[in-house]
Amino acid sequence: MSFVSWQFVAFFAITLAGLRVMPTRESRQLLLLVANVIFYGSGTPWHLAVLGVPSIIDYAAARRIEAATDARTRKQWLQFSIACNLGLLAYFKYADFFVDTVAHLVGTSTLPLLIALPVGISFFTFKTMSYTIDVYRGEIPACRSLWRYAMFVSFFPELVAGPIVRASIFLPQMDRPLTPRWGRTVIGLQIALIGVAKKLLIADRLASFSDSVFDAPAAFSQGTVIAAVIAYSLQIYCDFSGYSDIAIGVARIIGFDLPENFDMPYLATSITEFWRRWHMTLSRWLRDYLYIPLGGNRRGPWRTYLNLAITMLLGGLWHGANWTFVAWGLLHGLGLAVHKLVRSRATSDAAPRSMLGTVLSWAATYTFVCIGWVFFRSPDFATAATVLAKMAGLSPGGVTWLYAPLFMVVPAVVAAHAIGVLHQRGVRWRVLRATQQPGTGTYFGLRYAGFATGALIVAALLTLFLFTPLHHSPFIYFRF
Amino acid sequence: MPEQLPPDRSQSRWRCFASVAMGACAALIGFEAFLRVFISPVEVVLPVIASDSVAGTPVEIRQLQEGVATTHFSAGGAHLTGNAWIEPAHRVVIIGDSYVVARETADEQTMGAWLERIGRSASIPVDVRQYGWRGASPARYVVEGPAVLKRWQPDAVVVPISTIDLDQHVVTGAKPMLSVAHDGSWRVVSDPSDTTTWAPRRRARSVLAEAIESRWAQLWVRAPRALRQLAASWDAQASVTSSSEIDPPLELIPSAVVQSLKHAYGDRLVIAYLAVVRVIGDEHPDPLEVRLLDACRAQSVTCVSLREDMLAARKRGIIARGFQTTTLGSGHLNAEGHRLVATAVWPYVRERLAAAAAAR
Numbered sequence: 001m002s003f004v005s006w007q008f009v010a011f012f013a014i015t016l017a018g019l020r021v022m023p024t025r026e027s028r029q030l031l032l033l034v035a036n037v038i039f040y041g042s043g044t045p046w047h048l049a050v051l052g053v054p055s056i057i058d059y060a061a062a063r064r065i066e067a068a069t070d071a072r073t074r075k076q077w078l079q080f081s082i083a084c085n086l087g088l089l090a091y092f093k094y095a096d097f098f099v100d101t102v103a104h105l106v107g108t109s110t111l112p113l114l115i116a117l118p119v120g121i122s123f124f125t126f127k128t129m130s131y132t133i134d135v136y137r138g139e140i141p142a143c144r145s146l147w148r149y150a151m152f153v154s155f156f157p158e159l160v161a162g163p164i165v166r167a168s169i170f171l172p173q174m175d176r177p178l179t180p181r182w183g184r185t186v187i188g189l190q191i192a193l194i195g196v197a198k199k200l201l202i203a204d205r206l207a208s209f210s211d212s213v214f215d216a217p218a219a220f221s222q223g224t225v226i227a228a229v230i231a232y233s234l235q236i237y238c239d240f241s242g243y244s245d246i247a248i249g250v251a252r253i254i255g256f257d258l259p260e261n262f263d264m265p266y267l268a269t270s271i272t273e274f275w276r277r278w279h280m281t282l283s284r285w286l287r288d289y290l291y292i293p294l295g296g297n298r299r300g301p302w303r304t305y306l307n308l309a310i311t312m313l314l315g316g317l318w319h320g321a322n323w324t325f326v327a328w329g330l331l332h333g334l335g336l337a338v339h340k341l342v343r344s345r346a347t348s349d350a351a352p353r354s355m356l357g358t359v360l361s362w363a364a365t366y367t368f369v370c371i372g373w374v375f376f377r378s379p380d381f382a383t384a385a386t387v388l389a390k391m392a393g394l395s396p397g398g399v400t401w402l403y404a405p406l407f408m409v410v411p412a413v414v415a416a417h418a419i420g421v422l423h424q425r426g427v428r429w430r431v432l433r434a435t436q437q438p439g440t441g442t443y444f445g446l447r448y449a450g451f452a453t454g455a456l457i458v459a460a461l462l463t464l465f466l467f468t469p470l471h472h473s474p475f476i477y478f479r480f
Numbered sequence: 481m482p483e484q485l486p487p488d489r490s491q492s493r494w495r496c497f498a499s500v501a502m503g504a505c506a507a508l509i510g511f512e513a514f515l516r517v518f519i520s521p522v523e524v525v526l527p528v529i530a531s532d533s534v535a536g537t538p539v540e541i542r543q544l545q546e547g548v549a550t551t552h553f554s555a556g557g558a559h560l561t562g563n564a565w566i567e568p569a570h571r572v573v574i575i576g577d578s579y580v581v582a583r584e585t586a587d588e589q590t591m592g593a594w595l596e597r598i599g600r601s602a603s604i605p606v607d608v609r610q611y612g613w614r615g616a617s618p619a620r621y622v623v624e625g626p627a628v629l630k631r632w633q634p635d636a637v638v639v640p641i642s643t644i645d646l647d648q649h650v651v652t653g654a655k656p657m658l659s660v661a662h663d664g665s666w667r668v669v670s671d672p673s674d675t676t677t678w679a680p681r682r683r684a685r686s687v688l689a690e691a692i693e694s695r696w697a698q699l700w701v702r703a704p705r706a707l708r709q710l711a712a713s714w715d716a717q718a719s720v721t722s723s724s725e726i727d728p729p730l731e732l733i734p735s736a737v738v739q740s741l742k743h744a745y746g747d748r749l750v751i752a753y754l755a756v757v758r759v760i761g762d763e764h765p766d767p768l769e770v771r772l773l774d775a776c777r778a779q780s781v782t783c784v785s786l787r788e789d790m791l792a793a794r795k796r797g798i799i800a801r802g803f804q805t806t807t808l809g810s811g812h813l814n815a816e817g818h819r820l821v822a823t824a825v826w827p828y829v830r831e832r833l834a835a836a837a838a839a840r
Contacts, residue, residue: 208807212759212807212808212809215760216759216760219759219760219794220759221797397797398797399759399794399797399798399799399808400797401799401808402804403804403805404547404548404804404805405805450496450499450500450503451499451500451502451503451506452503453500453503454499454500454501454502454503454504454505454506454507455503455504455506455507455510456503456507457503457504457507458503458504458507458508458511459507459510459511462507462508462511462688465692465695466691466692466695470698470699470702
């Protein structure tokens with residue numbers, strides 16, 4: 001069930017109405033659990049088992065870990081839990097990939113296994129793994145209630161594409177009343193509406209351009225291919241951050257505060273900063289559960305660089321079962337390592353960077369990220385090579401396509417970022433209200449009533465109604 | 481920490497409601513004004529060829545469905561070419577569907593405008609009149625034949641047609657339509673209430689209302705089938721008009737179309753087949769195109785397929801269809817596509833002009 005569908009609007013309205021009439025917090029929690037099951041089961045019902053079985057295993061394993069007195073038993077239960085999760089991921093997501101790769105290496109061909117990928121499997125397995133690891137580390141207590149734990153694993157707003165919420169953040173919020181409140185609803189609706197606009201007005205509009213060019217890059221001119229890569233960079237940002245916004249907004253209406261996932265990533269002036277701003281919940285997950293266990297930066301500089309490369313390579317593989325994702329992850333890992341190396345050799349960290357230096361750093365970072373997106377978006381290396389050759393001007397000729405919506409989207413995105421930057425520098429507006437909760441980021445909404453509110457709401461609704469593409473692309477991260 | 485903001489000004493509920501309502505109204509007015517820059521508040525211009533005239537004030541039509549374009553139509557519904565009307569000159573009429581209406585193509589970029597310029601640059605004075613009906617099928621061009629010949633006495637008539645003019649739409653679409661029998665004979669089925677009296681009247685409704693209605697219609701056809709059937713069951717009229725009474729073999733349609741057009745325009749006729757050539761692929765003729773070309777050969781009708789020209793243009797980086805706001809390679813012809821049509825049909829049009837000059 002997509003967030004941008006009438007089915008979801010109806011589903012959410014019914015869920016809200018149910019939450020409103022349910023008399024006790026426990027009954028509202030139960031209703032939410034039922035809603036989660038309906039949401040996830042509405043696509044492929046048997047995938048509920050893929051969600052349910054490992055959840056039960058992790059729940060039991062965490063209880064055993066907590067109850068165990070000796071370190072060996074605790075470790076064994078943790079290993080069992082991780083093996084179950086990774087095994088599940090390996091089977092559903094990577095079996096075809098591994099079989100195909102091995103067959104290719106030995107020079108044979110095989111028929112694909114055609115295993116249907118359960119939506120959101122990458123997200124909920126990471127979520128449940130982090131839970132058992134946190135329990136093992138003693139950072140959180142094991143959840144005593146199976147259905148509270150099931151609620152955590154299956155929470156529908158962030159189930160299929162994040163943000164990746166940790167149990168330490170989510171479970172305490174279940175003690176809230178979970179009754180829709182007017183103030184939270186207004187703010188949540190505005191956040192969700194921002195996400196819908198990002199998805200429908202920008203991402204889906206740009207998708208028709210970038211998809212066409214990536215389908216046949218050799219047919220287009222250098223400028224068109226560069227424009228398509230820029231378009232894709234905006235498309236994936238607005239698609240994924242739009243989803244996160246809708247998830248955060250919907251969760252806020254229900255009564256939960258989810259962590260922010262994006263913080264204007266294309267303003268980053270280094271690749272390290274980019275990963276502090278892009279898909280922040282995944283970055284933190286990789287840092288806490290992969291990079292640091294590998295040794296982090298505690299074993300000397302070269303081991304640090306290697307750890308970064310391994311972490312990002314596996315992070316790339318997490319995104320999809322394709323060598324292009326591995327290349328994307330490795331590219332970012334090398335980028336992070338090189339940035340760390342350069343920074344460690346800089347004469348002084350304290351020296352302020354000039355305006356020109358900042359602009360050049362930003363341009364270099366954005367270009368690097370865009371080159372990464374070429375691998376991320378391309379179905380194979382041949383396509384990626386063609387796109388990169390076109391971008392570099394090594395393959396002249398081709399059709400020039402000046403896609404007008406891109407030239408309208410870029411100023412809009414720049415303006416939106418300018419509002420964010422100005423707010424960070426202390427500028428305030430009469431019309432906009434910045435809402436902020438600890439750890440949940442800053443969102444701009446409208447003050448409750450007034451001339452500008454009426455005008456902006458009507459303008460936003462009309463814009464969505466009149467100018468969204470008729471054909472919607474599925475959310476990009478649904479595939480992961 | 482939550483941001484500390486000054487409290488909102490206290491307002492009475494009535495004042496609050498009034499200011500929100502005024503803001504909403506301001507947005508509606510703003511949208512109306514904004515859309516009027518791109519969409520003209522004038523009815524679609526339906527041609528009435530018999531009363532069309534070179535004189536008169538043109539009607540301006542603006543649209544943003546495919547790119548952004550401003551075009552001009554004569555009082556009789558002809559898409560003007562932007563070139564001066566000259567006398568004496570050979571007259572050429574282009575007649576077709578939305579490809580000829582070409583609201584998305586500037587006057588001076590239409591196929592008629594290119595044809596005039598090509599002719600005049602070759603010292604052959606040519607005036608072109610181009611009439612189009614959105615969603616029309618070849619039966620319309622046949623029905624209008626007498627009016628075209630009487631009003632303009634053209635030396636050549638160019639009919640651009642596409643796949644939709646050769647498939648079941650020809651015999652199941654809106655009237656007038658063709659009825660094709662199993663022996664290949666054809667007849668025009670007209671609508672007695674077909675009064676194409678054109679009047680470029682100002683809309684009573686706003687452009688915004690029109691845009692909302694149009695958008696709703698687009699969304700409605702994508703609504704669940706059960707919902708649409710439910711709505712249709714309430715509309716007795718809809719259920720009556722949805723039935724189709726004609727089911728000829730589809731392979732007979734191209735031949736019937738060629739026969740009917742030849743019947744209407746005789747030796748003046750030049751058919752231009754508007755192939756679909758996207759950014760990649762489409763190198764080979766589609767089955768309807770093959771049938772059309774076979775039928776034209778069999779009936780000695782001049783027919784030009786644009787496929788080879790479009791493929792050659794693609795090698796030069798030019799795609800004939802699509803606009804800056806739509807997918808390249810699909811949709812109507814863009815300015816380059818119109819130029820390709822004019823260039824492709826010009827040799828055949830010139831033959832007819834020469835023959836007409838010799839006959840005089």
